Amino acid sequence: MNQYRIAVIPGDGIGPEVMTENVRILQTVAAIDRSFSFEFQTFSWGCQYYLQTGKMMPEDGMEQLRSFDAILLGAVGYPGVPDHISLRELLLKIRHDFDEYINLRPVRLLKGAPCPLKAENTQNIDMIFVRENSEGEYSGQGAWLYKNSPQEVVIQHGVFSRKGTERVIRYAYELARKERKTLTSISKANALNYSMVFWDQIFEELGKEYPDVKTSKLLVDAAAMFMVKDPKRFQIVVTSNLFGDILTDLGAAIAGGMGLAAGANINPEHKYPSMFEPIHGSAPDIAGRGIANPLAAIWSASQLLDFLGYEEWGARIVDAIEKMLAEKHALTPDLGGSASTSECGKALAGILKQLS
Amino acid sequence: MNQYRIAVIPGDGIGPEVMTENVRILQTVAAIDRSFSFEFQTFSWGCQYYLQTGKMMPEDGMEQLRSFDAILLGAVGYPGVPDHISLRELLLKIRHDFDEYINLRPVRLLKGAPCPLKAENTQNIDMIFVRENSEGEYSGQGAWLYKNSPQEVVIQHGVFSRKGTERVIRYAYELARKERKTLTSISKANALNYSMVFWDQIFEELGKEYPDVKTSKLLVDAAAMFMVKDPKRFQIVVTSNLFGDILTDLGAAIAGGMGLAAGANINPEHKYPSMFEPIHGSAPDIAGRGIANPLAAIWSASQLLDFLGYEEWGARIVDAIEKMLAEKHALTPDLGGSASTSECGKALAGILKQLS
Ligand SMILES: CC(C)[C@H](C(=O)O)[C@@H](O)C(=O)O
Ligand SMILES: CC(C)[C@H](C(=O)O)[C@@H](O)C(=O)O
Numbered sequence: 001m002n003q004y005r006i007a008v009i010p011g012d013g014i015g016p017e018v019m020t021e022n023v024r025i026l027q028t029v030a031a032i033d034r035s036f037s038f039e040f041q042t043f044s045w046g047c048q049y050y051l052q053t054g055k056m057m058p059e060d061g062m063e064q065l066r067s068f069d070a071i072l073l074g075a076v077g078y079p080g081v082p083d084h085i086s087l088r089e090l091l092l093k094i095r096h097d098f099d100e101y102i103n104l105r106p107v108r109l110l111k112g113a114p115c116p117l118k119a120e121n122t123q124n125i126d127m128i129f130v131r132e133n134s135e136g137e138y139s140g141q142g143a144w145l146y147k148n149s150p151q152e153v154v155i156q157h158g159v160f161s162r163k164g165t166e167r168v169i170r171y172a173y174e175l176a177r178k179e180r181k182t183l184t185s186i187s188k189a190n191a192l193n194y195s196m197v198f199w200d201q202i203f204e205e206l207g208k209e210y211p212d213v214k215t216s217k218l219l220v221d222a223a224a225m226f227m228v229k230d231p232k233r234f235q236i237v238v239t240s241n242l243f244g245d246i247l248t249d250l251g252a253a254i255a256g257g258m259g260l261a262a263g264a265n266i267n268p269e270h271k272y273p274s275m276f277e278p279i280h281g282s283a284p285d286i287a288g289r290g291i292a293n294p295l296a297a298i299w300s301a302s303q304l305l306d307f308l309g310y311e312e313w314g315a316r317i318v319d320a321i322e323k324m325l326a327e328k329h330a331l332t333p334d335l336g337g338s339a340s341t342s343e344c345g346k347a348l349a350g351i352l353k354q355l356s
Numbered sequence: 357m358n359q360y361r362i363a364v365i366p367g368d369g370i371g372p373e374v375m376t377e378n379v380r381i382l383q384t385v386a387a388i389d390r391s392f393s394f395e396f397q398t399f400s401w402g403c404q405y406y407l408q409t410g411k412m413m414p415e416d417g418m419e420q421l422r423s424f425d426a427i428l429l430g431a432v433g434y435p436g437v438p439d440h441i442s443l444r445e446l447l448l449k450i451r452h453d454f455d456e457y458i459n460l461r462p463v464r465l466l467k468g469a470p471c472p473l474k475a476e477n478t479q480n481i482d483m484i485f486v487r488e489n490s491e492g493e494y495s496g497q498g499a500w501l502y503k504n505s506p507q508e509v510v511i512q513h514g515v516f517s518r519k520g521t522e523r524v525i526r527y528a529y530e531l532a533r534k535e536r537k538t539l540t541s542i543s544k545a546n547a548l549n550y551s552m553v554f555w556d557q558i559f560e561e562l563g564k565e566y567p568d569v570k571t572s573k574l575l576v577d578a579a580a581m582f583m584v585k586d587p588k589r590f591q592i593v594v595t596s597n598l599f600g601d602i603l604t605d606l607g608a609a610i611a612g613g614m615g616l617a618a619g620a621n622i623n624p625e626h627k628y629p630s631m632f633e634p635i636h637g638s639a640p641d642i643a644g645r646g647i648a649n650p651l652a653a654i655w656s657a658s659q660l661l662d663f664l665g666y667e668e669w670g671a672r673i674v675d676a677i678e679k680m681l682a683e684k685h686a687l688t689p690d691l692g693g694s695a696s697t698s699e700c701g702k703a704l705a706g707i708l709k710q711l712s
Contacts, residue, residue: 118473253584
């Protein structure tokens, strides 16, 4: 029997509420399957911790996490703690220091999920974004000169290394090959004359090794347009950190909303633990009321199962979510239902039990 | 009688075709009004010129343009000329060297225009983007080290000066005050820890001078989501060069498509000529067939009239476009009609004549 040690960081706002359901689902799956099991350890880090200690996690936080097989993250951010602290010192720090250089985000419109697009544009919305997750526009490097003077100037560096660019693009080619899907690279070489010219060059270089993969290239502005005008044109998509950030939120909007959007932060070499999270925020306005939608967090649990090699279970969870949506069963208020967070999670666990 | 000298750069692909109609409309307006007139001078610069001379415009091109009251641009770009040449040496060069630091882009869904959103989301799509147009992510500065080696690294600088940031944000506050509309600033301080922290700071600083203007702030990823989920929340929007690029293409997608999207590149001090353009590309695939939609170019002519102080004429042109859409009259194939480019332009001229 395979045993997995999972670090759980519920975080802020609705994070703890959705995390309870996330853990419930993984426990349910393990109890049914019996060929693997999970051991969870919870870390109460985040903004509350920051307000008490001045840090988002302890000094040795990263070491504490290091030996786990994976991390589940709830949500980070709370009024009173500046975003660039709460995120840079927790979410972005883990992504970066654990070299989780692949951010995998499914954008798939399940039957019954709400969509702001006209019905004729909602066919076959089923793509996977491979977002660069370690460098690029998010390098965090820059300069700030002549503060508060008229000649003040602030520079933000987008840093694209060959290693960093090759590995994410190669990952996307491999995924497209494995799934026999088309690969779209999204960049902006006509304006970003260093970084994106380089990106395009690497995309073409590597393409020679994947003659079987059908590819296309799009400018990020055109891509934003096509996400709403013709989303079915996308299958596997590879793009930079910032563009991936923007386009996957747009993707969430067309694929059921933030309550259904998940992301996996992956270190493919398994050198460090990978991290799984709903991509929504901590939603302080509804925190503590038991009405947060746990399905995005649960979808990220399905990504964890995929990652550990239990793809059948990953698929079953997504099927169960689809069943609930299609039957309008035990949905939270954001999806038009009246179920509580835990009713929603329990209903999903129930479906999984029936399936097996 | 006010006389205006207008430089016309038809450019590549469908540029010349839509430009003919653009000029037709301005001539029609001047002939009706009689209090002003236009003198057009055409410059055949662009990719064709480049293939013959190795340059997108003559050495003294900018001097030639400098004395004009305004510039009309058709479209730039053609297969065989790399984008970063055709754009950096013509479109982006003019924007930059003439200090056209405001890019004004209406995102307004006219009655009868196609929209990929469900009807319930299409109410009151009527916003104006104030896009920074001179620096930021488009500075064109960067570094490229260790080419073709494993340690190759490419850096793109986003450069935000106090002057550059203040002037665009101030422009947006003034516009919001004048039009009594809300102002939304779009940035990304949680990840871009230099440039966007600075942007937010300037937005707040200047806000103290505009206590009458209702403001809000959004992250660019959330903004992309709201553009399709709840577009009516936006009125005046101010954002950086790159974010404006992405979001206005998304805006075009929800407001009738690229055939209806116009942009004004403005030097508010009138120190240099401002430039008016459809925001679509040169569409080489349909060039020369007389089926390109001239309405985006014509909408940019309405922006020119606004800019020269003839706001009534500007509004009349947009009304005439709306009338054609609502009546499905003389529309080109992209809008479901069967009119040619010139039939569409002539029909619009006809409506303007009737109105007066
Ligand atoms: C919270 C923020 C820093 C983060 C990002 O920009 O990556 C989020 O928007 C996301 O997409 O996971
Ligand atoms: C052609 C390109 C350089 C340009 C831009 O990115 O500004 C275009 O997309 C636009 O929005 O006008």
